[in-house]
Amino acid sequence: MPKQKPVTEPFPIFSVGNRFLLYDVNVVSHVRAKYHVCGTLSGTLPQIPQQNLFLGLPLELMVEEAALLVEKGAAYVVNDVATHKTSLESMSGPDRTAFLARRLASSEAEAVARHERNFQSRKAFAEANNLPEPTPTEPDMETRYHHIKTNSEAPYYSLKNSPDALKPSPDPAAFAIYTHLQEKGYFLSPGLRFGCQFMAYPGDPLRFHSHFLVTGLKWDEDIDILDIVTGGRLGTGVKKAWMFGGKQGTEKEDGESRVFSVEWGGF
Template identity: 35%
Template sequence: MANSDAPTVSEPFPIFELANRYLLYDVNTITYIRAKYNIPGVLIGGLPQAPQQNVFSGIPLELMPEEARLLCEKGVAYVVDDARAHKQGFLDRGLSVEERKRFAESLRKQGQAAASKVKEKAEDKKQTALRQIASGGDWNDLPEDMLKPPSRPTSRAANKKKAGRPPLETGGLDEDESLFASPMNSFPKPAPTSGSRVNPPAPSRGLEPHTVTPTTSYPPLTAAPPPLQSSLSTSRHYSLGVDNSAASARLPEAPSSYPLYKDLHEKGYFILPGIRFGCKYMAYPGDTLRFHSHFLCNSKEWDEEFDMLDLVAGGRLATSVKKGWLMGGMERPSKGGAGLNKPKVRSFTIEWGGM
């Protein structure tokens, strides 16, 4: 198996915030944080070749608020307002008014060309079916769209000219008779030879163009990190600059269970959401592709009261799936000077015996 070089990602990298969700769009960044910082995240994108399944997903990668906050506290990432960055890069400073008009016109021409190709394919399909029927083919091969009247606009002059011209295809029969007549009566003309060619009709000028939505942008939009400043709480901290309103120095808001998440992460565990087992987190001793989860984790306040039935049900559930039910929280800071700076997180594992 060939060894591939690890992706190079420059730090700090952006984490895009959209509707209170933290996303990563770059596959190199996704691989980088998984290999270096033990953060797997959850893929939420649909695969182009399998859009109807939900087992295997693609990018973007959604980060939990705890994961985004941890990366920002380490100083390796910063938060970017996705919508604002898109407007700044694409509308404000990316394209001028004339360039936007030319871009819209190019999309309209692409849609017009796509509509013309679709119409040409439909006409070719009709002509092929007519040649098969004229050569003694089966009437069941006639496409259904040939039975529908054409939707092309016609002028009054064309209607008058058409009214003065005798019908050629039906051979003088009315519409009902030509529909149920035999192929020989309906198409009295001889079958075209191999040298003859039916020219497809020219695309109509009034053809409605298809809507073309560009799926990629080049060059990719980037948001520069805010200026670096020192901070007491973190090793590196980024402040919001005046000229870069999309990149923010604020830390993502995390739930009250963040201390437990951070404590488990510092001990080397990979953490995933635990909704499938009715808990807050699932803790893996290594990469989630190599190990099963060992603990079903829930966070509690140090003096928080909870029902004993939840304790029994959680222990039975965890034991039945061969895991441990872990409960943890931050200790109440002691009144002494040593305990005020860094409160300690304690956790307890519960297993149900006799099952």
């Protein structure tokens, strides 16, 4: 297994539409170990776009996860589309010519290698079946392919913060309980499939089951008794407790945070 490379902070979070993505596997490992940020793998194969198991890079962050990393100074947001266009437009004439020359040489070498592999395969087949040996031919240089090597490491250190990039703006109530539980050492993941905002794990989700279904509320927000019953019954039905809480004061104030958990008795 290759050794993880060190990560320099701050690192970029790539904004694509209204999503926040990480492309570098070293950064993904870094934020999971240091900041308890797990995200959701969203990469799939072009040939199997409907698969939802064994997904890979990029890692999609919840808006609360992106906001936390930016708030801690560990990351900054880059407009992925604008940065890509700017990089291409800023490439000088000689650099572009040299790049195209390298690409042409690479595609020609790939064409020759492919032609040789095909010839050796036909030759081995002829020998195995007592057929006449095939006649060597010249590779077809008109039909060339450029092999794109996949890489799970992104050369991001030269990228700059994008003023026009979408800044993560989470719901204040949800972000308050998210940061509170983060400070307590919990790992949090999206809770949509359980009818809540977050799932709270006492450790890495690869090692632990979640203990709480979490919903953030405003400090003075009224709670309907039906919501308490529903949350408690739902949480107990999936062997978890329903947790709700909030923070006193505004988002930037160091106000008091309180959380409560509800379990349904008799189950």
